[in-house]
Amino acid sequence: MSESLNQTAPVPAVEAGPRRVVERGERRFVLLGTAHVSRASAEEVRAEIETGDYDQVAIELCDARHAALTRSRELADMDLFAVIKNGQAGMIAANLALGAYQQRLADQFGIEPGAEMRAAIAAAEAGQTPLTLIDRNIGLTLKRVYRGIPWWQRATVLAGLATSLVSSDKISEEDIEQLKEGDMLEATFNEFAQQSAHMHAALIDERDQYMAAKLLSAAETPGSTLVVVGAGHLKGLAGYLEAGMDDPAGRIAALDTVRPGARWVKWIPWVVVAVIIIGFALGFSRNIGLGWQMVVEWVVINGGLAALGALIALGHPLTVVTAFIAAPITSLNPTIGAGMVTAAAELWLRKPRVGDFSTLKSDVTTVRGWWRNRVSRTLLVFLFSTIGSAIGTYVAGFRIFGQLVGS
Incomplete structure:
Protein backbone atom coordinates (compact mmCIF):
# COMPACT_ATOMS: atom_id res chain seq x y z
CA MET A 1 0.00 0.00 0.00
CA ASP A 256 -29.11 24.21 -7.47
CA THR A 257 -30.20 25.67 -4.14
CA VAL A 258 -27.99 25.31 -1.08
CA ARG A 259 -29.82 25.22 2.21
CA PRO A 260 -28.69 28.21 4.31
CA GLY A 261 -27.04 27.53 7.61
CA ALA A 262 -28.86 28.21 10.86
CA ARG A 263 -29.10 31.94 11.51
CA TRP A 264 -28.00 31.61 15.11
CA VAL A 265 -24.65 30.19 13.99
CA LYS A 266 -23.79 33.50 12.30
CA TRP A 267 -24.22 35.30 15.60
CA ILE A 268 -21.82 33.06 17.54
CA PRO A 269 -18.65 35.02 16.62
CA TRP A 270 -20.29 38.30 17.62
CA VAL A 271 -21.50 36.82 20.91
CA VAL A 272 -18.00 35.51 21.61
CA VAL A 273 -16.50 38.94 20.86
CA ALA A 274 -19.05 40.62 23.14
CA VAL A 275 -18.30 38.17 25.96
CA ILE A 276 -14.54 38.72 25.61
CA ILE A 277 -14.82 42.52 25.58
CA ILE A 278 -17.15 42.42 28.59
CA GLY A 279 -14.64 40.09 30.25
CA PHE A 280 -11.84 42.58 29.67
CA ALA A 281 -14.00 45.38 31.09
CA LEU A 282 -14.91 43.36 34.19
CA GLY A 283 -11.30 42.34 34.67
CA PHE A 284 -10.03 45.91 34.63
CA SER A 285 -12.90 47.05 36.87
CA ARG A 286 -11.93 44.50 39.50
CA ASN A 287 -8.18 44.80 39.26
CA ILE A 288 -5.88 46.53 36.79
CA GLY A 289 -3.41 43.65 37.05
CA LEU A 290 -6.14 41.09 36.33
CA GLY A 291 -7.27 43.08 33.29
CA TRP A 292 -3.78 43.25 31.79
CA GLN A 293 -3.24 39.56 32.53
CA MET A 294 -6.37 38.77 30.49
CA VAL A 295 -5.15 40.91 27.61
CA VAL A 296 -1.73 39.26 27.63
CA GLU A 297 -3.23 35.76 27.70
CA TRP A 298 -5.61 36.72 24.88
CA VAL A 299 -2.72 37.87 22.71
CA VAL A 300 -0.46 34.94 23.55
CA ILE A 301 -3.08 32.20 23.13
CA ASN A 302 -4.87 33.59 20.07
CA GLY A 303 -1.79 34.94 18.33
CA GLY A 304 0.30 31.93 19.30
CA LEU A 305 -2.10 29.37 17.84
CA ALA A 306 -2.59 31.39 14.63
CA ALA A 307 1.19 31.71 14.31
CA LEU A 308 1.50 27.96 14.91
CA GLY A 309 -0.93 27.37 12.05
CA ALA A 310 1.11 29.58 9.73
CA LEU A 311 4.28 27.80 10.88
CA ILE A 312 2.79 24.35 10.19
CA ALA A 313 1.96 25.61 6.69
CA LEU A 314 5.64 26.62 6.37
CA GLY A 315 4.72 30.24 5.88
CA HIS A 316 7.43 32.87 5.60
CA PRO A 317 8.87 33.86 9.02
CA LEU A 318 7.35 37.32 8.64
CA THR A 319 4.00 35.66 7.83
CA VAL A 320 4.23 33.80 11.13
CA VAL A 321 4.93 37.08 12.93
CA THR A 322 2.01 38.69 11.07
CA ALA A 323 -0.27 35.87 12.24
CA PHE A 324 0.76 36.43 15.86
CA ILE A 325 0.07 40.16 15.64
CA ALA A 326 -3.07 40.05 13.49
CA ALA A 327 -5.03 37.20 15.06
CA PRO A 328 -5.76 38.84 18.45
CA ILE A 329 -7.01 41.94 16.61
CA THR A 330 -9.00 40.30 13.79
CA SER A 331 -10.64 37.89 16.25
CA LEU A 332 -12.38 40.90 17.76
CA ASN A 333 -13.81 41.76 14.33
CA PRO A 334 -15.58 38.75 12.72
CA THR A 335 -15.73 40.55 9.36
CA ILE A 336 -11.97 40.19 8.90
CA GLY A 337 -10.28 36.82 9.36
CA ALA A 338 -6.72 36.22 10.48
CA GLY A 339 -6.27 33.90 7.51
CA MET A 340 -6.97 36.70 5.05
CA VAL A 341 -4.24 38.85 6.61
CA THR A 342 -1.68 36.03 6.76
CA ALA A 343 -2.45 34.94 3.19
CA ALA A 344 -1.99 38.51 1.98
CA ALA A 345 1.35 38.66 3.79
CA GLU A 346 2.46 35.34 2.31
CA LEU A 347 1.48 36.46 -1.20
CA TRP A 348 3.44 39.70 -0.76
CA LEU A 349 6.50 37.95 0.64
CA ARG A 350 6.44 34.94 -1.69
CA LYS A 351 4.55 35.84 -4.84
CA PRO A 352 3.64 32.64 -6.75
CA ARG A 353 5.64 32.12 -9.92
CA VAL A 354 4.27 31.05 -13.29
CA GLY A 355 5.77 27.63 -12.70
CA ASP A 356 3.80 27.23 -9.46
CA PHE A 357 0.54 27.54 -11.36
CA SER A 358 1.65 25.25 -14.18
CA THR A 359 2.71 22.47 -11.78
CA LEU A 360 -0.05 23.00 -9.22
CA LYS A 361 -2.18 20.02 -10.23
CA SER A 362 0.72 17.60 -10.15
CA ASP A 363 2.27 19.07 -6.99
CA VAL A 364 -0.86 18.57 -4.88
CA THR A 365 -0.82 14.82 -5.52
CA THR A 366 1.74 14.49 -2.70
CA VAL A 367 1.86 15.82 0.83
CA ARG A 368 5.24 17.45 0.21
CA GLY A 369 3.92 19.09 -2.97
CA TRP A 370 1.18 20.96 -1.06
CA TRP A 371 3.90 22.67 0.98
CA ARG A 372 6.40 23.09 -1.87
CA ASN A 373 4.11 24.87 -4.34
CA ARG A 374 3.63 28.54 -3.47
CA VAL A 375 -0.02 28.58 -4.56
CA SER A 376 -1.13 25.60 -2.48
CA ARG A 377 1.10 26.68 0.41
CA THR A 378 -0.66 30.06 0.48
CA LEU A 379 -3.98 28.22 0.73
CA LEU A 380 -2.56 26.17 3.61
CA VAL A 381 -1.34 29.34 5.35
CA PHE A 382 -4.87 30.75 5.06
CA LEU A 383 -6.58 27.58 6.28
CA PHE A 384 -4.22 26.69 9.13
CA SER A 385 -3.88 30.20 10.53
CA THR A 386 -7.67 30.59 10.36
CA ILE A 387 -8.14 27.34 12.26
CA GLY A 388 -5.47 28.31 14.78
CA SER A 389 -7.04 31.70 15.40
CA ALA A 390 -10.51 30.16 15.77
CA ILE A 391 -9.27 27.65 18.33
CA GLY A 392 -7.33 30.39 20.10
CA THR A 393 -10.44 32.58 20.33
CA TYR A 394 -12.44 29.94 22.15
CA VAL A 395 -9.55 28.71 24.32
CA ALA A 396 -8.67 32.25 25.38
CA GLY A 397 -12.34 33.10 25.84
CA PHE A 398 -12.89 30.20 28.21
CA ARG A 399 -9.66 31.16 30.00
CA ILE A 400 -10.94 34.71 30.54
CA PHE A 401 -14.31 33.43 31.73
CA GLY A 402 -12.60 31.06 34.15
CA GLN A 403 -10.49 33.86 35.62
CA LEU A 404 -13.56 36.02 36.20
CA VAL A 405 -15.41 33.22 37.91
CA GLY A 406 -12.42 32.26 40.02
CA SER A 407 -11.42 35.77 41.06
Whole structure:
Protein backbone atom coordinates (compact mmCIF):
# COMPACT_ATOMS: atom_id res chain seq x y z
CA MET A 1 0.00 0.00 0.00
CA SER A 2 2.91 2.40 0.58
CA GLU A 3 4.73 1.88 -2.72
CA SER A 4 5.37 4.90 -4.89
CA LEU A 5 2.74 5.95 -7.37
CA ASN A 6 5.43 6.82 -9.89
CA GLN A 7 5.51 3.21 -11.06
CA THR A 8 2.63 2.63 -13.42
CA ALA A 9 0.80 -0.65 -13.73
CA PRO A 10 -0.96 -2.05 -16.80
CA VAL A 11 -4.48 -0.82 -17.20
CA PRO A 12 -6.96 -3.57 -16.31
CA ALA A 13 -8.80 -4.90 -19.34
CA VAL A 14 -12.51 -4.12 -19.22
CA GLU A 15 -15.43 -5.00 -21.40
CA ALA A 16 -17.34 -2.44 -23.38
CA GLY A 17 -19.25 -0.12 -21.11
CA PRO A 18 -22.89 -0.89 -20.29
CA ARG A 19 -25.57 1.13 -22.01
CA ARG A 20 -29.26 1.91 -21.79
CA VAL A 21 -31.58 3.37 -24.40
CA VAL A 22 -34.48 5.61 -23.36
CA GLU A 23 -36.95 7.32 -25.70
CA ARG A 24 -38.86 10.40 -24.56
CA GLY A 25 -41.08 12.12 -27.06
CA GLU A 26 -39.14 12.79 -30.25
CA ARG A 27 -35.74 12.33 -28.58
CA ARG A 28 -33.76 9.10 -28.22
CA PHE A 29 -31.18 8.96 -25.41
CA VAL A 30 -28.37 6.44 -25.59
CA LEU A 31 -26.75 6.26 -22.15
CA LEU A 32 -23.17 4.97 -22.30
CA GLY A 33 -21.69 3.93 -18.96
CA THR A 34 -17.94 4.46 -18.76
CA ALA A 35 -15.20 3.08 -16.51
CA HIS A 36 -12.91 5.67 -14.94
CA VAL A 37 -9.79 3.49 -15.10
CA SER A 38 -10.00 2.19 -18.63
CA ARG A 39 -8.54 3.43 -21.91
CA ALA A 40 -11.18 1.25 -23.55
CA SER A 41 -13.90 3.60 -22.34
CA ALA A 42 -12.28 6.58 -24.04
CA GLU A 43 -11.89 4.62 -27.25
CA GLU A 44 -15.48 3.41 -27.12
CA VAL A 45 -16.80 6.95 -26.58
CA ARG A 46 -14.76 8.25 -29.52
CA ALA A 47 -15.90 5.43 -31.82
CA GLU A 48 -19.55 5.88 -30.84
CA ILE A 49 -19.54 9.60 -31.65
CA GLU A 50 -17.71 9.04 -34.93
CA THR A 51 -20.60 6.85 -36.17
CA GLY A 52 -22.47 10.10 -36.87
CA ASP A 53 -25.66 8.68 -35.36
CA TYR A 54 -26.07 11.53 -32.89
CA ASP A 55 -27.00 15.18 -33.23
CA GLN A 56 -26.06 15.90 -29.61
CA VAL A 57 -23.47 14.67 -27.10
CA ALA A 58 -24.11 15.13 -23.37
CA ILE A 59 -21.40 14.48 -20.80
CA GLU A 60 -21.21 14.14 -17.02
CA LEU A 61 -19.35 17.38 -16.46
CA CYS A 62 -20.20 20.82 -15.08
CA ASP A 63 -18.70 24.10 -16.27
CA ALA A 64 -15.98 24.01 -13.60
CA ARG A 65 -14.85 20.45 -14.34
CA HIS A 66 -15.04 21.09 -18.09
CA ALA A 67 -12.83 24.15 -17.67
CA ALA A 68 -10.35 22.14 -15.61
CA LEU A 69 -10.06 19.60 -18.44
CA THR A 70 -9.94 21.99 -21.37
CA ARG A 71 -8.68 25.36 -20.13
CA SER A 72 -5.56 24.72 -18.10
CA ARG A 73 -4.52 28.37 -18.43
CA GLU A 74 -7.32 29.39 -16.07
CA LEU A 75 -5.22 28.38 -13.07
CA ALA A 76 -2.41 30.65 -14.21
CA ASP A 77 -4.87 33.54 -14.54
CA MET A 78 -6.36 32.97 -11.08
CA ASP A 79 -6.29 35.96 -8.72
CA LEU A 80 -5.34 34.09 -5.57
CA PHE A 81 -6.01 36.96 -3.17
CA ALA A 82 -9.46 37.55 -4.71
CA VAL A 83 -10.20 33.85 -4.24
CA ILE A 84 -9.29 34.09 -0.55
CA LYS A 85 -11.07 37.41 -0.03
CA ASN A 86 -14.29 36.02 -1.55
CA GLY A 87 -14.26 33.03 0.78
CA GLN A 88 -13.48 30.51 -1.96
CA ALA A 89 -10.16 29.24 -0.59
CA GLY A 90 -11.69 26.15 0.98
CA MET A 91 -13.53 25.25 -2.20
CA ILE A 92 -10.42 25.73 -4.33
CA ALA A 93 -8.47 23.51 -1.93
CA ALA A 94 -11.20 20.85 -2.07
CA ASN A 95 -11.23 20.92 -5.89
CA LEU A 96 -7.44 20.59 -5.94
CA ALA A 97 -7.67 17.65 -3.56
CA LEU A 98 -10.26 15.91 -5.74
CA GLY A 99 -8.07 16.56 -8.77
CA ALA A 100 -5.13 15.08 -6.86
CA TYR A 101 -7.11 11.88 -6.32
CA GLN A 102 -7.72 11.61 -10.04
CA GLN A 103 -4.06 12.29 -10.77
CA ARG A 104 -3.04 9.52 -8.38
CA LEU A 105 -5.14 7.15 -10.45
CA ALA A 106 -3.44 8.41 -13.58
CA ASP A 107 0.01 7.87 -12.09
CA GLN A 108 -0.83 4.38 -10.84
CA PHE A 109 -2.54 3.06 -13.95
CA GLY A 110 -0.96 5.11 -16.70
CA ILE A 111 -4.21 6.75 -17.75
CA GLU A 112 -5.21 10.36 -18.27
CA PRO A 113 -7.67 11.79 -15.71
CA GLY A 114 -11.03 12.26 -17.39
CA ALA A 115 -9.82 10.50 -20.53
CA GLU A 116 -13.31 9.40 -21.57
CA MET A 117 -14.66 12.93 -21.15
CA ARG A 118 -11.75 14.43 -23.08
CA ALA A 119 -12.43 11.92 -25.85
CA ALA A 120 -16.10 12.91 -25.94
CA ILE A 121 -15.23 16.61 -26.10
CA ALA A 122 -12.64 16.13 -28.85
CA ALA A 123 -14.83 13.82 -30.94
CA ALA A 124 -17.85 16.12 -30.65
CA GLU A 125 -15.76 19.11 -31.75
CA ALA A 126 -14.23 17.15 -34.64
CA GLY A 127 -17.68 16.10 -35.88
CA GLN A 128 -19.20 19.52 -35.14
CA THR A 129 -21.73 17.83 -32.87
CA PRO A 130 -23.28 20.08 -30.20
CA LEU A 131 -21.90 19.31 -26.75
CA THR A 132 -23.98 19.70 -23.58
CA LEU A 133 -22.69 19.72 -20.00
CA ILE A 134 -25.34 18.13 -17.80
CA ASP A 135 -23.79 17.64 -14.36
CA ARG A 136 -24.38 19.96 -11.42
CA ASN A 137 -21.60 22.35 -10.43
CA ILE A 138 -19.13 20.48 -8.25
CA GLY A 139 -19.02 23.35 -5.77
CA LEU A 140 -22.79 23.20 -5.25
CA THR A 141 -22.63 19.43 -4.82
CA LEU A 142 -19.93 19.69 -2.16
CA LYS A 143 -21.84 22.47 -0.39
CA ARG A 144 -25.02 20.39 -0.32
CA VAL A 145 -23.04 17.47 1.06
CA TYR A 146 -21.53 19.70 3.74
CA ARG A 147 -24.82 21.35 4.67
CA GLY A 148 -26.68 18.06 4.79
CA ILE A 149 -24.59 16.25 7.40
CA PRO A 150 -24.72 17.02 11.14
CA TRP A 151 -22.19 19.65 12.22
CA TRP A 152 -20.40 17.22 14.52
CA GLN A 153 -19.59 14.94 11.56
CA ARG A 154 -18.16 17.67 9.34
CA ALA A 155 -14.72 17.87 10.95
CA THR A 156 -14.36 14.07 10.76
CA VAL A 157 -15.34 13.99 7.10
CA LEU A 158 -13.04 16.88 6.16
CA ALA A 159 -10.11 15.40 8.07
CA GLY A 160 -10.65 11.94 6.59
CA LEU A 161 -11.04 13.36 3.09
CA ALA A 162 -7.84 15.42 3.38
CA THR A 163 -5.91 12.42 4.70
CA SER A 164 -7.11 10.03 2.01
CA LEU A 165 -6.57 12.46 -0.86
CA VAL A 166 -2.97 13.35 -0.06
CA SER A 167 -2.00 9.86 1.04
CA SER A 168 0.88 8.27 -0.85
CA ASP A 169 -0.69 4.81 -0.62
CA LYS A 170 -1.74 3.06 -3.79
CA ILE A 171 -5.40 2.79 -4.65
CA SER A 172 -6.62 -0.59 -3.45
CA GLU A 173 -8.12 -3.24 -5.73
CA GLU A 174 -11.43 -2.78 -3.92
CA ASP A 175 -11.40 0.94 -4.75
CA ILE A 176 -10.57 0.19 -8.38
CA GLU A 177 -13.48 -2.21 -8.70
CA GLN A 178 -15.79 0.48 -7.35
CA LEU A 179 -14.44 3.02 -9.80
CA LYS A 180 -15.21 0.63 -12.66
CA GLU A 181 -18.83 0.52 -11.60
CA GLY A 182 -19.32 3.79 -9.80
CA ASP A 183 -18.69 7.49 -9.67
CA MET A 184 -15.49 9.44 -9.03
CA LEU A 185 -17.00 11.68 -6.37
CA GLU A 186 -18.75 8.78 -4.67
CA ALA A 187 -15.52 6.78 -4.62
CA THR A 188 -13.66 9.72 -3.07
CA PHE A 189 -16.19 9.98 -0.25
CA ASN A 190 -16.96 6.24 -0.20
CA GLU A 191 -16.16 5.56 3.45
CA PHE A 192 -18.41 8.36 4.63
CA ALA A 193 -21.13 7.98 1.98
CA GLN A 194 -21.81 4.46 3.22
CA GLN A 195 -22.59 5.90 6.66
CA SER A 196 -24.65 8.87 5.49
CA ALA A 197 -27.79 8.55 3.40
CA HIS A 198 -27.80 12.30 2.74
CA MET A 199 -24.23 12.27 1.49
CA HIS A 200 -25.01 9.46 -0.92
CA ALA A 201 -28.14 11.31 -2.07
CA ALA A 202 -26.25 14.54 -2.75
CA LEU A 203 -23.39 12.78 -4.53
CA ILE A 204 -25.37 10.35 -6.67
CA ASP A 205 -29.17 10.50 -6.60
CA GLU A 206 -29.49 14.28 -6.79
CA ARG A 207 -27.05 14.38 -9.67
CA ASP A 208 -29.00 11.64 -11.45
CA GLN A 209 -32.10 13.82 -11.13
CA TYR A 210 -30.20 16.92 -12.21
CA MET A 211 -28.75 15.30 -15.33
CA ALA A 212 -32.13 13.79 -16.23
CA ALA A 213 -33.78 17.21 -15.90
CA LYS A 214 -31.11 18.78 -18.12
CA LEU A 215 -31.70 16.13 -20.78
CA LEU A 216 -35.50 16.25 -20.55
CA SER A 217 -35.45 20.01 -21.06
CA ALA A 218 -34.50 19.32 -24.69
CA ALA A 219 -36.56 16.16 -25.15
CA GLU A 220 -39.19 17.88 -27.31
CA THR A 221 -36.82 18.30 -30.24
CA PRO A 222 -36.42 15.23 -32.46
CA GLY A 223 -33.06 13.50 -32.67
CA SER A 224 -30.63 11.28 -30.84
CA THR A 225 -28.38 12.13 -27.87
CA LEU A 226 -25.35 10.18 -26.72
CA VAL A 227 -25.07 10.56 -22.95
CA VAL A 228 -21.61 9.77 -21.53
CA VAL A 229 -21.74 9.13 -17.77
CA GLY A 230 -19.97 7.02 -15.18
CA ALA A 231 -21.45 3.53 -15.01
CA GLY A 232 -22.64 4.21 -11.47
CA HIS A 233 -25.13 6.78 -12.80
CA LEU A 234 -26.56 4.56 -15.51
CA LYS A 235 -29.41 2.93 -13.58
CA GLY A 236 -30.54 6.03 -11.70
CA LEU A 237 -30.36 8.35 -14.70
CA ALA A 238 -32.24 5.90 -16.92
CA GLY A 239 -34.92 5.55 -14.24
CA TYR A 240 -35.52 9.29 -14.02
CA LEU A 241 -35.57 9.64 -17.80
CA GLU A 242 -38.11 6.84 -18.15
CA ALA A 243 -40.31 8.27 -15.40
CA GLY A 244 -40.16 11.78 -16.86
CA MET A 245 -40.57 15.09 -15.01
CA ASP A 246 -43.43 17.58 -15.02
CA ASP A 247 -41.13 20.57 -14.49
CA PRO A 248 -37.47 19.87 -15.38
CA ALA A 249 -36.50 23.55 -15.00
CA GLY A 250 -38.04 23.67 -11.54
CA ARG A 251 -36.20 20.52 -10.51
CA ILE A 252 -32.90 22.01 -11.70
CA ALA A 253 -33.55 25.21 -9.74
CA ALA A 254 -34.37 23.25 -6.59
CA LEU A 255 -31.23 21.11 -6.87
CA ASP A 256 -29.11 24.21 -7.47
CA THR A 257 -30.20 25.67 -4.14
CA VAL A 258 -27.99 25.31 -1.08
CA ARG A 259 -29.82 25.22 2.21
CA PRO A 260 -28.69 28.21 4.31
CA GLY A 261 -27.04 27.53 7.61
CA ALA A 262 -28.86 28.21 10.86
CA ARG A 263 -29.10 31.94 11.51
CA TRP A 264 -28.00 31.61 15.11
CA VAL A 265 -24.65 30.19 13.99
CA LYS A 266 -23.79 33.50 12.30
CA TRP A 267 -24.22 35.30 15.60
CA ILE A 268 -21.82 33.06 17.54
CA PRO A 269 -18.65 35.02 16.62
CA TRP A 270 -20.29 38.30 17.62
CA VAL A 271 -21.50 36.82 20.91
CA VAL A 272 -18.00 35.51 21.61
CA VAL A 273 -16.50 38.94 20.86
CA ALA A 274 -19.05 40.62 23.14
CA VAL A 275 -18.30 38.17 25.96
CA ILE A 276 -14.54 38.72 25.61
CA ILE A 277 -14.82 42.52 25.58
CA ILE A 278 -17.15 42.42 28.59
CA GLY A 279 -14.64 40.09 30.25
CA PHE A 280 -11.84 42.58 29.67
CA ALA A 281 -14.00 45.38 31.09
CA LEU A 282 -14.91 43.36 34.19
CA GLY A 283 -11.30 42.34 34.67
CA PHE A 284 -10.03 45.91 34.63
CA SER A 285 -12.90 47.05 36.87
CA ARG A 286 -11.93 44.50 39.50
CA ASN A 287 -8.18 44.80 39.26
CA ILE A 288 -5.88 46.53 36.79
CA GLY A 289 -3.41 43.65 37.05
CA LEU A 290 -6.14 41.09 36.33
CA GLY A 291 -7.27 43.08 33.29
CA TRP A 292 -3.78 43.25 31.79
CA GLN A 293 -3.24 39.56 32.53
CA MET A 294 -6.37 38.77 30.49
CA VAL A 295 -5.15 40.91 27.61
CA VAL A 296 -1.73 39.26 27.63
CA GLU A 297 -3.23 35.76 27.70
CA TRP A 298 -5.61 36.72 24.88
CA VAL A 299 -2.72 37.87 22.71
CA VAL A 300 -0.46 34.94 23.55
CA ILE A 301 -3.08 32.20 23.13
CA ASN A 302 -4.87 33.59 20.07
CA GLY A 303 -1.79 34.94 18.33
CA GLY A 304 0.30 31.93 19.30
CA LEU A 305 -2.10 29.37 17.84
CA ALA A 306 -2.59 31.39 14.63
CA ALA A 307 1.19 31.71 14.31
CA LEU A 308 1.50 27.96 14.91
CA GLY A 309 -0.93 27.37 12.05
CA ALA A 310 1.11 29.58 9.73
CA LEU A 311 4.28 27.80 10.88
CA ILE A 312 2.79 24.35 10.19
CA ALA A 313 1.96 25.61 6.69
CA LEU A 314 5.64 26.62 6.37
CA GLY A 315 4.72 30.24 5.88
CA HIS A 316 7.43 32.87 5.60
CA PRO A 317 8.87 33.86 9.02
CA LEU A 318 7.35 37.32 8.64
CA THR A 319 4.00 35.66 7.83
CA VAL A 320 4.23 33.80 11.13
CA VAL A 321 4.93 37.08 12.93
CA THR A 322 2.01 38.69 11.07
CA ALA A 323 -0.27 35.87 12.24
CA PHE A 324 0.76 36.43 15.86
CA ILE A 325 0.07 40.16 15.64
CA ALA A 326 -3.07 40.05 13.49
CA ALA A 327 -5.03 37.20 15.06
CA PRO A 328 -5.76 38.84 18.45
CA ILE A 329 -7.01 41.94 16.61
CA THR A 330 -9.00 40.30 13.79
CA SER A 331 -10.64 37.89 16.25
CA LEU A 332 -12.38 40.90 17.76
CA ASN A 333 -13.81 41.76 14.33
CA PRO A 334 -15.58 38.75 12.72
CA THR A 335 -15.73 40.55 9.36
CA ILE A 336 -11.97 40.19 8.90
CA GLY A 337 -10.28 36.82 9.36
CA ALA A 338 -6.72 36.22 10.48
CA GLY A 339 -6.27 33.90 7.51
CA MET A 340 -6.97 36.70 5.05
CA VAL A 341 -4.24 38.85 6.61
CA THR A 342 -1.68 36.03 6.76
CA ALA A 343 -2.45 34.94 3.19
CA ALA A 344 -1.99 38.51 1.98
CA ALA A 345 1.35 38.66 3.79
CA GLU A 346 2.46 35.34 2.31
CA LEU A 347 1.48 36.46 -1.20
CA TRP A 348 3.44 39.70 -0.76
CA LEU A 349 6.50 37.95 0.64
CA ARG A 350 6.44 34.94 -1.69
CA LYS A 351 4.55 35.84 -4.84
CA PRO A 352 3.64 32.64 -6.75
CA ARG A 353 5.64 32.12 -9.92
CA VAL A 354 4.27 31.05 -13.29
CA GLY A 355 5.77 27.63 -12.70
CA ASP A 356 3.80 27.23 -9.46
CA PHE A 357 0.54 27.54 -11.36
CA SER A 358 1.65 25.25 -14.18
CA THR A 359 2.71 22.47 -11.78
CA LEU A 360 -0.05 23.00 -9.22
CA LYS A 361 -2.18 20.02 -10.23
CA SER A 362 0.72 17.60 -10.15
CA ASP A 363 2.27 19.07 -6.99
CA VAL A 364 -0.86 18.57 -4.88
CA THR A 365 -0.82 14.82 -5.52
CA THR A 366 1.74 14.49 -2.70
CA VAL A 367 1.86 15.82 0.83
CA ARG A 368 5.24 17.45 0.21
CA GLY A 369 3.92 19.09 -2.97
CA TRP A 370 1.18 20.96 -1.06
CA TRP A 371 3.90 22.67 0.98
CA ARG A 372 6.40 23.09 -1.87
CA ASN A 373 4.11 24.87 -4.34
CA ARG A 374 3.63 28.54 -3.47
CA VAL A 375 -0.02 28.58 -4.56
CA SER A 376 -1.13 25.60 -2.48
CA ARG A 377 1.10 26.68 0.41
CA THR A 378 -0.66 30.06 0.48
CA LEU A 379 -3.98 28.22 0.73
CA LEU A 380 -2.56 26.17 3.61
CA VAL A 381 -1.34 29.34 5.35
CA PHE A 382 -4.87 30.75 5.06
CA LEU A 383 -6.58 27.58 6.28
CA PHE A 384 -4.22 26.69 9.13
CA SER A 385 -3.88 30.20 10.53
CA THR A 386 -7.67 30.59 10.36
CA ILE A 387 -8.14 27.34 12.26
CA GLY A 388 -5.47 28.31 14.78
CA SER A 389 -7.04 31.70 15.40
CA ALA A 390 -10.51 30.16 15.77
CA ILE A 391 -9.27 27.65 18.33
CA GLY A 392 -7.33 30.39 20.10
CA THR A 393 -10.44 32.58 20.33
CA TYR A 394 -12.44 29.94 22.15
CA VAL A 395 -9.55 28.71 24.32
CA ALA A 396 -8.67 32.25 25.38
CA GLY A 397 -12.34 33.10 25.84
CA PHE A 398 -12.89 30.20 28.21
CA ARG A 399 -9.66 31.16 30.00
CA ILE A 400 -10.94 34.71 30.54
CA PHE A 401 -14.31 33.43 31.73
CA GLY A 402 -12.60 31.06 34.15
CA GLN A 403 -10.49 33.86 35.62
CA LEU A 404 -13.56 36.02 36.20
CA VAL A 405 -15.41 33.22 37.91
CA GLY A 406 -12.42 32.26 40.02
CA SER A 407 -11.42 35.77 41.06
